[in-house]
Amino acid sequence: MKALVSVKRVVDFNVRIQVKPDGSGVVTDGVKHAMNPFDEIAMEEAVRLKEKGKITEIIAVTIGGAKCEETLRTALAFGADRAVHVKEEGEVQPLTAARALAAVVKKESPLLVLLGKQAIDDDNGQTGQMLAALLDCAQATFASKVEVDGNKAKVTREIDAGLETLEIDLPAVVTTDLRLNEPRYLKLPDIMKAKKKPIEPVSLADLGVEVAPAVKHLKTTNPPVRGKGVVVKTVDELVAALKQKGLIS
């Protein structure tokens, strides 16, 4: 029983990004990158499922340029057994990523496909749902609990109203939310071991995947800045300031 986990290389969540003055995007050169945090959670969940004996092999997949190999190495250090690197130097939007993942899924026939609920660079939050549509299988997005039982799973989802639990038939697509688990710290021996694990390079063409129609990015701008605020010293001053702004009577 395999689990497939998709992992994306993104600008580290701690970085304060800068918009390029010419509006062509954000500065990514020389900026710290890392595995998308939601994908770390997906990797951790796969490893825990393997530890529980629910699955026997973990395959990590990424779609992107040469630099994404470091993200696959991280996935291998987490505990993936092997990796597939779908090499594409151009921009990869969710529908293309979903098509590539669907092609890999068809080759590998995993029981479970785990993705992050969103990549924190483009904040699209689409790929998992698109993949499930292409595979015509169940999806459980924003998961905070996953219980695999044979060829079924019970998944608790974080939704606006609270927590929803679904039962899904496997194979299925699950996307992770923050509270699914806390990813482990990677230990040096695991990082060393990861260097020897196999990464299979493939191209979109090898997979028979065409780049999907894309959304064009015309320009990138800074959000409006907020005006400078005031600092008050006491609760009385705070109450007075709120009154002055007409926020309380």
Added chain:
Amino acid sequence: MSKILIVAQHSGGKLNAGTAKALACAQKIGGDIEIAVFATDGSSVAAEAAKLGGVKTVVQVDNPANDHGLAAVLAPQIAELAKSRGASHVLAAGSTFGKDLLPRVAALLGVPQVSDIMLVHAPNKFDRPTYAGNAVVTVETSASPVVATVRQASFQAAAAGGSAAIEKVSTSAKLPTHTRFVSIEAQKSERPDLQSAGRVVSGGRAFGSSDNFKLLYALADKLGAGVGASRAAVDSGYVPNDMQVGQTGKIIAPELYVAIGISGAIQHLAGIKDARTIVAINKDAEAPIFEVADIGLVGDLFQILPELTQKL
């Protein structure tokens, strides 16, 4: 001319507030607007949707399988409807419902999806936030239909005042049975809904326990405010997940936002950028929350909060 199909979100026989916000976005796009209601019996929701301003038709799709609004069940019906109604646009609120559903619809239609429209430039040209709202991208799509979610904090709910025709429709899409609803654990609260409240007070890790959050609830009740929280407060189990505000929680736009014992991480700020006035209370004068606060007060929340609640 555009022909816009909005997927209604509803629960307990009532329309969710996000639908009127998606409608406001549709009105900016311009054209004929239809609202689709999927339910076991959508009569009451359809009647409510028909009263919204500027809606031409409400399409009511009744089917017991539509109970609970499962994405895998709704998506093929929406894809079919988009074709049969000749929709140029398919929209839904950027709630967890819309975010779960519309990418699946887009993939069935073979088109890309636009997430979180915050501004309409033209029927196929929009602004949307990326990098936790720290970069705004103007996007253009030549796909048809345009499938998009609407960032709720960017639009005022469209006004009522319409009387749209209600049309009952059935679809022939084959519906999957691989996904089954089990249960929902919804928080019941007498307080205003976080996403539509005019005032919101939020607490962070500094509260230290769910018991201490009572201090915040007392302030909220004095202000008639909704209550939010940082991720750290939710992760620590002080409050339930539906209270999380931020990049990966709820994005809100109240008149007044009061952040208490919250440091102001970029992921948290992403959720409050549209608040009219931000008040920060934090014992650390260097906390990043003060960089965005309109009014800041440096001090210990355990002293400030009771005093503030009493003086309001």
